Amino acid sequence: MDKTDLLTIGEVAHRSGFPQSALRFYEREGLLRATRTSGGQRRYERSVLRRLAFIRAARTLGVGLDEVRDGLDRLPDGRTPTKADWTRLSRSWRGRLDEQINALVALRDGLDSCIGCGCLSLKRCGLYNPGDRVAEGGAGARLLPPLLRRTPADGR
Numbered sequence: 296m297d298k299t300d301l302l303t304i305g306e307v308a309h310r311s312g313f314p315q316s317a318l319r320f321y322e323r324e325g326l327l328r329a330t331r332t333s334g335g336q337r338r339y340e341r342s343v344l345r346r347l348a349f350i351r352a353a354r355t356l357g358v359g360l361d362e363v364r365d366g367l368d369r370l371p372d373g374r375t376p377t378k379a380d381w382t383r384l385s386r387s388w389r390g391r392l393d394e395q396i397n398a399l400v401a402l403r404d405g406l407d408s409c410i411g412c413g414c415l416s417l418k419r420c421g422l423y424n425p426g427d428r429v430a431e432g433g434a435g436a437r438l439l440p441p442l443l444r445r446t447p448a449d450g451r
Contacts, residue, residue, distance in 0.1 A: 301330070301338035311347040318347075326350060326364055342375040349376045356388055357395060398440035 308315045321327045322337075327346060329337040346367065353363045366384040370376060376384070 300341060302341060302343070304329075304337045304339070307339050307343060307347070310344055311351075313347055313351075321347075321350065324360060324364065326360070326367060345375045349381065352381070353385075353388070356385075356392055358388055358391070362388075394442055398442040401440055 302310070304315050304318055307313075307318055311318075313321075318327065318337075318339075322329055327339070327343055329339050329343075332338060349367070350363055353366070354360075366380075367376070369384075370380060
């Protein structure tokens with residue numbers, strides 16, 4: 296491979312929108328591969344930009360890094376994902392996306408009456424949670440759909 300086809304970590308960060316720390320993390324996690332110069336600097340093939348777009352799209356859908364890694368590991372010899380690969384891999388994520396859509400619709404439709412937390416701070420909460428009985432179920436917004444109670448992804 297011609298050295299001019301390789302990108303520095305700064306160039307990849309700029310082109311992909313990922314911080315350099317995320318690129319190093321993804322490399323440690325086996326999602327990306329880099330070569331090293333004689334001085335130890337990372338160099339990435341241009342195709343890493345497509346892998347990063349794949350990771351970004353999957354993470355935006357709420358797909359965990361383990362699932363992303365599993366999907367990428369199914370590609371022969373670490374090949375860059377194609378449109379057909381994305382179609383095949385994302386098919387299994389459709390159910391999760393439908394669940395997210397349904398949870399957000401439920402949140403939107405109930406937004407003006409209750410946020411599902413059991414705090415009794417809104418007038419109608421007394422109807423949904425008299426005596427704060429929801430607190431017995433644990434911390435957090437117990438009345439929200441489970442998908443909306445999870446901790447948001449850290450952006451990686």
